Amino acid sequence: MxxxxxxxxxxxxxxxxxxxxxxxxxxxxxxxxxxxxxxxxxxxEVIHGGMYYPPGSLRARHCVEGRRRLVAFCESHGVPYRLCGKLIVATSEAERAALETIFARGQANGVEDLAFLERDAAVALEPALSCVAALHSPATGIVDSxxxxxxxxxxxxxxxxxxxxxxxxxxxxxxxxxxxxxxxxxxxxxxxxxxxxxxxxxxxxxxxxxxxxxxxxxxxRQVLAKGSYFGCTGRPAFSRLIYPAPVEGGLGIHLTLDLAGRMRFGPDVEWVETEDYAVAPDRAAAFAAAIRRYWPALAEDRLTPDYAGIRPKLSGPGEAAxxxxxxxxxxxxxxxxxxxxxxxxxxxxxxxxxxxxxxxxxxxxxxxxxxxxxxxx
Incomplete structure (x- = not known):
């Protein structure tokens, strides 16, 4: 064959x-x-847990099962990875309902060890964090793609x-x-x-x-969503990935880490017609405003343009994912x-x-x- x-x-x-x-x-x-x-x-380069996706969807089923298979493959083949964990945060009481929805989906999808934390428990894990509540996913990680x-x-x-x-x-x-x-x-x-x-x-x-x-x-139909990333100079302030409540078209401007511990932020969502991978430096101000909701201590001059990606979506602005x-x-x-x-x-x-x-x-x-x-x- x-x-x-x-x-x-x-x-x-x-x-x-x-x-x-x-x-x-x-x-x-x-x-x-x-x-x-x-x-x-x-x-x-995130190993996702599978809590965002509607129960029974292909995304939910393949993410949860795929995570288990991916970790086992990395172990058996010497592929660098780390289960550093992730916090999905609500930065206001208005966002608490979004966390509760994600938590319920995660439980329905069989996501391992997902826990709902109030502010003090979350800040005990990440002292630089600002939030009113968070979901902790210790099974989330990063991988050398x-x-x-x-x-x-x-x-x-x-x-x-x-x-x-x-x-x-x-x-x-x-x-x-x-x-x-x-x-x-x-x-x-x-x-x-x-x-x-x-x-x-x-x-x-x-x-x-x-x-x-x-x-x-x-x-x-294909809809292209560009996402830019910014690097962050200086010593890392977090040891886990930090995600805000999701936004239309994506998961919000979140903090990820590479395997060396360096911080980077993104992606945002920019609906585009053609492939364009340039990162506009003037997007840094919007990034900083979004990041300061969960990391108030960020100094704007620490952000540097990094890279961009294009997501081949099947739904556009205002449509269900x-x-x-x-x-x-x-x-x-x-x-x-x-x-x-x-x-x-x-x-x-x-x-x-x-x-x-x-x-x-x-x-x-x-x-x-x-x-x-x-x-x-």
């Missing part, structure tokens, strides 16, 4: 690894010059698979029981495979429209094809669980499309 996975981000590499573990001969095709240069390279992707790629190559860089996919069509994929790059050619997985991230919708037989209505979409043969009726749409946060945490779900759909084989009950939200 030959498989082509399009997209060498963390999810594409996880899918390639899972298919290789099941005996497939795997090629992961990537249009860029290196793996992990898109969405996966521009995240907060590049090392994670390198380990996933290593397993693919150990199984005889390969990574094909600078290999854009131009089109694909199914005939004679296989997918015939035409690709460009330095040596344009056509490859016939049994399995085709679209894990192209921001490019997933565009690729789907180049696959013959995919009905237009099965390609969801959309779920992940895993579109397989049982939904669209095309054998040997799975497409992933809207895989943003917590995609990194969910990657190993999502990979198993993709492989399960492909190993189950094609069936007639269902009229309802697909993995769309």
């Amino acid at each position: 030959e498989a082509l996975v399009v997209g060498a981000g963390v999810v594409g590499l996880a899918v390639g690894r899972e298919l290789a573990r099941r005996g497939a001969s795997v090629i992961v095709a990537e249009a860029a010059e290196a793996f992990g240069t898109g969405v996966s390279a521009r995240s907060s 590049h090392a994670l992707m390198l380990a996933l790629l290593g397993e693919i190559e150990d199984a005889g698979g390969a990574l094909a860089l600078r290999t854009p996919i131009l089109s694909a069509e199914r005939r004679d029981g296989r997918w015939h994929v035409r690709f460009g790059g330095e040596a344009p050619d056509t490859l016939a495979v049994d399995i085709l997985v679209n894990a192209a991230g921001i490019g997933a919708q565009a690729l789907a429209r180049r696959i013959a037989g995919v009905a237009p209505e099965r390609v969801p 959309a779920d992940f979409v895993i579109d397989g043969p049982a939904e669209h009726g095309l054998p040997g094809l799975v497409q992933l749409f809207g895989i943003e946060s917590p995609g990194l945490t969910s990657s190993l669980s999502l990979a198993e779900a993709v492989a399960d759909r492909l190993c189950a084989g094609a069936s007639a499309p269902r009229a309802s009950g697909t993995d769309r939200a």
Whole structure:
């Protein structure tokens, strides 16, 4: 069984690894010059607990299960990570209800060791913090995403698979029981495979429209949300991640740490039409105002522009957050094809669980499309 996975981000590499573990001969095709240069390279590198997402949603299921699998994988493969914990804070009594909702979701989703703390208990953990209440998630952590992707790629190559860089996919069509994929790059050619997985991230919708037989209505609208990050000079004031109550389009400007303990803040939410990764220095004032709600001692001159990422969302301003979409043969009726749409946060945490779900759909084989009950939200 030959498989082509399009997209060498963390999810594409996880899918390639899972298919290789099941005996497939795997090629992961990537249009860029290196793996992990898109969405996966521009995240907060957080191992999420899974308390934000509606119970029963794909985000909730795959985040909670994916976290367990990710931690075990890091342990067994020597991938640097740390379960430093996280506090989600209410900085006013008006935000307490939001924490209560998140807490209830976390309990329903099976998030480990989630606890509701009043102010004094939270400040005892993080003395620089200002809040009226907080949720403590000790199972939340951080990971070296590049090392994670390198380990996933290593397993693919150990199984005889390969990574094909600078290999854009131009089109694909199914005939004679296989997918015939035409690709460009330095040596344009056509490859016939049994399995085709679209894990192209921001490019997933565009690729789907180049696959013959995919009905237009099965390609969801994509909305791009840019998130900028600012670094913070000086000695770290916190040892845990600090998140405010969520905002429309994201989780708010939160404090994350890297594995060296350095602080950085972000992302904010800026709805954009095209990919643009420049961080505007003048956004620092808005960042500082948001951060001072939970860290009043921040001096504005400590913030420095760092990097930006783009989240490939399926919902826009004023709309309820959309779920992940895993579109397989049982939904669209095309054998040997799975497409992933809207895989943003917590995609990194969910990657190993999502990979198993993709492989399960492909190993189950094609069936007639269902009229309802697909993995769309």
